[in-house]
Amino acid sequence: NRNLIFLSLFLTATSSKNLNCTKYRIGSWWHDSVYECEDKSTEILFKNDTKITGRSGVPHLSLKTDADVGSLAISNTKVNYFPTNIESVFPNLIAIIITDCNLLEVHQSDLKPHPKLEKLLLNRNQVAFLEQDLFKFNPNMIRLSFADNKIVHVESSVFLDLKSLKFLDFRNNPCHSGDADTRLNVLNLALSIQMNCFDTQMYNKLRESK
Numbered sequence: 437n438r439n440l441i442f443l444s445l446f447l448t449a450t451s452s453k454n455l456n457c458t459k460y461r462i463g464s465w466w467h468d469s470v471y472e473c474e475d476k477s478t479e480i481l482f483k484n485d486t487k488i489t490g491r492s493g494v495p496h497l498s499l500k501t502d503a504d505v506g507s508l509a510i511s512n513t514k515v516n517y518f519p520t521n522i523e524s525v526f527p528n529l530i531a532i533i534i535t536d537c538n539l540l541e542v543h544q545s546d547l548k549p550h551p552k553l554e555k556l557l558l559n560r561n562q563v564a565f566l567e568q569d570l571f572k573f574n575p576n577m578i579r580l581s582f583a584d585n586k587i588v589h590v591e592s593s594v595f596l597d598l599k600s601l602k603f604l605d606f607r608n609n610p611c612h613s614g615d616a617d618t619r620l621n622v623l624n625l626a627l628s629i630q631m632n633c634f635d636t637q638m639y640n641k642l643r644e645s646k
Contacts, residue, residue: 453478453480453485453486453487453490453519454488454490455473455475455478455490455491455519455522456478456491456492456493457473457474457491457492457493458474458477458493458494459494460494460497464507464509464531467506467507467555470506470507470531471500471506471507472505472506472507472508472509473505473507473508473509473526474509474511475493475508475509475510475513476510476511476512478510478513478515479514479515480514480515480518480519481514481516482517483517486517486519486521487519487520487521488522489521490525502525503526503527504528505526505529506528506529506530506531507529507531507532507533507555508526508532508533509531509535510534510535511534511535511536511537512537514537515539516538516540517541518541518542518543520545520546520549522549523550528552529552530552530554530555531555531556532550532557533555533556533557533558534557534558534561535560536559536560536561537561538562539561540561540562540563540564541563541564544570544571544572544573547570548573550574553574553576553577554576554577554578554579555578555580556574556579556581557579557580557581558585559581559584559585561584561585563585563586564588564589565587565588565589565591565638566582566587566589566594567591568594569591569593569596569597570591570594571594571597572597575597575598575599575600576600577600578600578601578602578603580603580604580605581603581604581605581606582609583605583615584607584608585608585609586609586610587609587610587633588609588633588635588638589611589634589635589639590611590633595626595630601622602617602618602619603616603617603622606629609633611629612629614628614629
């Protein structure tokens with residue numbers, strides 16, 4: 437009974453999670469006018485603890501609201517799993533940045549709620565594979581980075597839906613390393629990734645999980 441009570445309290449405690457915007461700013465290294473929430477403290481340690489239900493932290497800049505936030509930058513904290521339900525807080529995101537957070541995986545279901553997404557930066561994490569049709573619902577993607585991860589397997593159709601992709605950073609991954617900043621070079625790099633990043637053991641494991 438004590439264990440059941442503890443489990444109930446644990447699930448209740450993890451059913452609500454806020455993004456903690458410790459700083460707002462206009463402009464970043466990739467976009468001069470985007471309004472960004474910077475979060476260096478939100479933690480997501482378990483798969484049943486990914487749902488974002490609100491926002492805390494410092495107040496917005498003058499005349500700004502949640503609807504004006506175009507970029508969410510989470511860094512230097514523990515986000516093992518991709519936060520979900522972000523769109524209920526920031527409905528107009530065009531950029532999601534999760535760096536130095538020990539992120540283990542990212543799925544199509546994580547990105548589907550963000551059809552306006554133009555940039556995804558997931559550098560210096562622990563991602564090991566990219567699943568089939570990962571970006572099927574993100575046709576506006578322009579910049580994509582998985583630098584310094586643990587990627588060994590990339591499904592064959594990962595980049596097919598990214599017709600506008602102009603920047604791809606895949607440096608320092610076990611299966612392949614490279615980056616590209618023109619459309620032609622992106623296509624060549626994507627081809628190289630597809631040729632080099634196939635891990636049979638990982639492939640079989642992914643098929644079994646579906």
